Amino acid sequence: MYGITGYSNGYHQNQQQHSSEEKRGGGRRRRGGRRSRHRPGFRVSDHHHHHYNNDDDDDKQEQKAPPPCTDFDMAYFHSYAHVGIHEEMIKDRVRTDTYRAAIMQHQSFIEGKVVMDVGCGTGILSIFCAQAGAKRVYAVDASDIALQANEVVKANNLAEKIIVLHGRVEDVEIDEEVDVIISEWMGYMLLYESMLGSVITARDRWLKHGGLILPSNATLYMAPITHPDRYNDSIEFWRNVYGIDMSAMLQLAKQCAFEEPCVETITGENVLTWPHVVKHVDCYTIQHDELESVSTRYKFQSMMRAPLHGFAFWFDVEFSGPTNSPTNNHIPSLLTGASNNNHIDGIQKKKRANPNEALVLSTAPEDPPTHWQQTLIYFYDPIEVEQDQIIEGSLTLSQSKENRRFMNIHLEYSSGGRSYVKESVMR
16 A cells, blocks of 8 residues: 555454453453453564664664464453453543643654554554554554454544554564554553563564654552551451451451452552652663563651551653653652662652653552552551651562463562561462
8 A cells, every 4th residue: 555565454354263262361350351452363474573773773683583372362362352441441531631642742753654553452542643644553453453443443534544453563564664653551560461562572673763652661669558448348347247256257358358469549648658669661672571570679668657558559651752761860750759779778859850841641649540540469467667667678570471461479578577478460
């Protein structure tokens, strides 16, 4: 169509038949499935593109073979065919309006240029880019939602601009570089579901030197929290049930309620300290192996006397141009301080001198709520902490060997002279 051999706009039917049976890890159980949308079925590459972000094109690095598409992946992609997941994401006005604003803010990068939308879903971000003047948009999605995305594109008379490709980014082929990559890849706790790896693959295969990635960077935070209402509702309830002592249920109740991470909404009043930066992600430079395991040490000082019930995790993403890539001084968008990821002394940092220097989508407790909410890791038993008491330890987040879309969490924490370990799996 545009001098690109072998391409026509539209849904490309996968010839291979796959079971539609939902397998473990097939989607975000807590809200019916969420993130990554890739499945082999368009054109499988028989060679690998080079990295287009290096200063010297002659020194581009050869790409590794893409990871195989597993049964877990297939079940996961299948979960994204359900319209309810996409409805929930689109109705998140904080999310969708921020992406649209970012596209318009960077219109000069997009107008007349080639864009790739990684995990396009229903195609709404691709359409925003077309409305901003993109010359061509490759809307890539592995889920069968690609069929509906193609119909949406045609209904909006954009079939000449938006090419819907049904397949994993790791497997499809396009025959040109792109100027812009846009993707809404963030999962619960930022890294859950591992869709960022697909953005890295798209970047290394197709992004031009000096190209734009939206969002450009992301930061995952953690902080100790108190949440007596939640603990009372789930645990203390069993001590007196209609006048009956059912405390024999307590241990089982704790295990059922708090064994796995919980996705809930809290407020700033639940947070006991300034947050700690767990991981900063620069989408222009991050590599696949950085996603396999993330570790950090932390040290908090409680700002109040309260029961410590666990830790909360949230993230924000920034939409910056290539010349405004983040530095090590990145800090939270609304909270006024954070401990540096490379230090555990609890030193606070000030807000950005110019809060308008980058558009931010935040999921912090003090910000307007999003469908990501916050991720909570609760202790089985609360710890009473005094004002100024130290809470310290370490955290490791690692991709599960069983299914890379699962995340293993190893949390060590100590306070008041006692040490604890909490291990859980986000699946």
